[in-house]
Amino acid sequence: MKLKQISLFMENRTGRLADVARTLGEAGINIRALSLADTSDFGILRLIVNDVDGALRALRAKGHTVILTEVIAVEVGDQPGGLAHVLGVLEQAGLNVEYMYAFVEKATDKAVVVFRFENIDLALNALTKAGVSVLPAATVYSL
Amino acid sequence: MTVYFDSENECRSRDRLRVLQSERLRGAVERAYAHVPLYRKKFDEAGLKPADIRSIDDIGRLPFTVKDDFREQYPFGMFAVPMDQIVRIHASSGTTGKPTVVGYTREDIDMWSVCCARLLANGGGTPQDVLQVAYGYGLFTGGLGLHYGGEKLGAAVIPMSGGNTKKQLMLMKDFGTTLLACTPSYALQVAEVAAEEGIDIRSLKLKAGFFGAEPWTEAMRRQIEDRLHIKALDIYGLSEVIGPGVAGECLVQQGLHVFEDHFYPEVIDPATGKPVPAGQSGELVFTCLTKQAIPLIRYRTRDISRMIEEPCGCGRTFRRIERLSGRTDDMLIIRGVNVFPSQIESVLMKIEGVEPNYLIVVDRTGILADIEVKVEVSERLFSDEVKQLEALRHRIADEMRSMLSLSAKVTLVEPKSLERAAGKVQRVVFIDPKP
Numbered sequence: 001m002k003l004k005q006i007s008l009f010m011e012n013r014t015g016r017l018a019d020v021a022r023t024l025g026e027a028g029i030n031i032r033a034l035s036l037a038d039t040s041d042f043g044i045l046r047l048i049v050n051d052v053d054g055a056l057r058a059l060r061a062k063g064h065t066v067i068l069t070e071v072i073a074v075e076v077g078d079q080p081g082g083l084a085h086v087l088g089v090l091e092q093a094g095l096n097v098e099y100m101y102a103f104v105e106k107a108t109d110k111a112v113v114v115f116r117f118e119n120i121d122l123a124l125n126a127l128t129k130a131g132v133s134v135l136p137a138a139t140v141y142s143l
Numbered sequence: 144m145t146v147y148f149d150s151e152n153e154c155r156s157r158d159r160l161r162v163l164q165s166e167r168l169r170g171a172v173e174r175a176y177a178h179v180p181l182y183r184k185k186f187d188e189a190g191l192k193p194a195d196i197r198s199i200d201d202i203g204r205l206p207f208t209v210k211d212d213f214r215e216q217y218p219f220g221m222f223a224v225p226m227d228q229i230v231r232i233h234a235s236s237g238t239t240g241k242p243t244v245v246g247y248t249r250e251d252i253d254m255w256s257v258c259c260a261r262l263l264a265n266g267g268g269t270p271q272d273v274l275q276v277a278y279g280y281g282l283f284t285g286g287l288g289l290h291y292g293g294e295k296l297g298a299a300v301i302p303m304s305g306g307n308t309k310k311q312l313m314l315m316k317d318f319g320t321t322l323l324a325c326t327p328s329y330a331l332q333v334a335e336v337a338a339e340e341g342i343d344i345r346s347l348k349l350k351a352g353f354f355g356a357e358p359w360t361e362a363m364r365r366q367i368e369d370r371l372h373i374k375a376l377d378i379y380g381l382s383e384v385i386g387p388g389v390a391g392e393c394l395v396q397q398g399l400h401v402f403e404d405h406f407y408p409e410v411i412d413p414a415t416g417k418p419v420p421a422g423q424s425g426e427l428v429f430t431c432l433t434k435q436a437i438p439l440i441r442y443r444t445r446d447i448s449r450m451i452e453e454p455c456g457c458g459r460t461f462r463r464i465e466r467l468s469g470r471t472d473d474m475l476i477i478r479g480v481n482v483f484p485s486q487i488e489s490v491l492m493k494i495e496g497v498e499p500n501y502l503i504v505v506d507r508t509g510i511l512a513d514i515e516v517k518v519e520v521s522e523r524l525f526s527d528e529v530k531q532l533e534a535l536r537h538r539i540a541d542e543m544r545s546m547l548s549l550s551a552k553v554t555l556v557e558p559k560s561l562e563r564a565a566g567k568v569q570r571v572v573f574i575d576p577k578p
Contacts, residue, residue, distance in 0.1 A: 037529050042554075042556075065521065069527040098528060
């Protein structure tokens, strides 16, 4: 149920994001979802890709600082209140979301949201118990 | 048991050493006065005759020599012997103006080789060793200095010179290199490339490294020792005095023994030129007691250190200087705070995971200088969360404030975005107002 997300340290200057996209493109890696957290000086790019090992190799070969982090992908009803429901479950369980971002594509008629938790196992437990659909890694990589 | 290269000279009693130094100083002063017009002028201006200098205790009466003297005497005005006695010429890089030119007689080369052989033996080197010299060969004294020292010791010398790190590693492996001589930053680059290439350092026979030609810190020593599994030894020298081989650490690793039978050390207050009280830090000054081509008198190195007067556990009687803590002209003044780049490095290296790669940017465009420290973020240091990276940044800034009273802007940058060369590394850059 846990997904491997690639996190990349990036200086906040022109062309860095393009470099990363180019590196992945040349290595034949497809980006499934991404989010960029930024400060005035640096950013952290988070990526879900179809080939985690290939992406790591390609990025490291270009000298990027990359680490793997574990996240989960949750199906959220694509209607008003859909996200509120999932967040409500987490709130009830007393779990803090470190960050989250949405997939562009859909597996079904539902939206897919990536969550990062301080304690991923507790979150998985709480979500499945509440009947929220957590997508298997293989499904997400090939979305 | 300690093995000395030259025990008769290295372990002589202090009293007998002083007698030798006094006798040699008299000779150096006579040679300088008789054969170098610059010194005759300096002595005459000071109202001093060579006969006034009777023992090493009189050294404080002699005039100083400074780097500008070399520039003004370019190229050969400092030489005390005719060209037919000169067998080698070296020159500094000369980033500003003319290079500093130094010459050597055959006797000088032999003395230099002995001093460099002592350096290597200080670190446990023997004729059984294989020495890879990865200092640059050429006008720079590093490569050839260590090369001749290695041969004098009887080691097998590989004159690899700097750069081409993959080949360096291949030779280390195939030739069974046991001793490495290069700059400390290059040693770290060797470790880095070894890791990238998947070379197991433990499969190499390296046992000791001789690192100098640029400032480094205790923390950097620990990194080199951990990553290369060797004893990392600090060596010191400068071309005006001879090149490498002025001073070097023994295996006790608490200060560098000055080869003071040839190079007499003093520590002065750079502002007044007066000697500092024993054991205090100040500018290092050397007098070459035996050199023939250039009899250098009280040369101001601009390097900051202090003398360690206490005897060393290794048995050598030569006094030690502490690891250099900066240069008189490297000192930065940031909003009234005096700080050396080496102090900033020490703070950085105390923080877990911080790579020893950083750049100090001093912006002098405003009324008061501002300082920015750019630190490379390694994978060990990187966190996926902004708040943790911000916390790291604040921690570095806080340490600077509490340890050095310095308000620095700290910026995290991508690894390898800072320039790194096989030679000397530029650690400080200045942004100046446009004229």
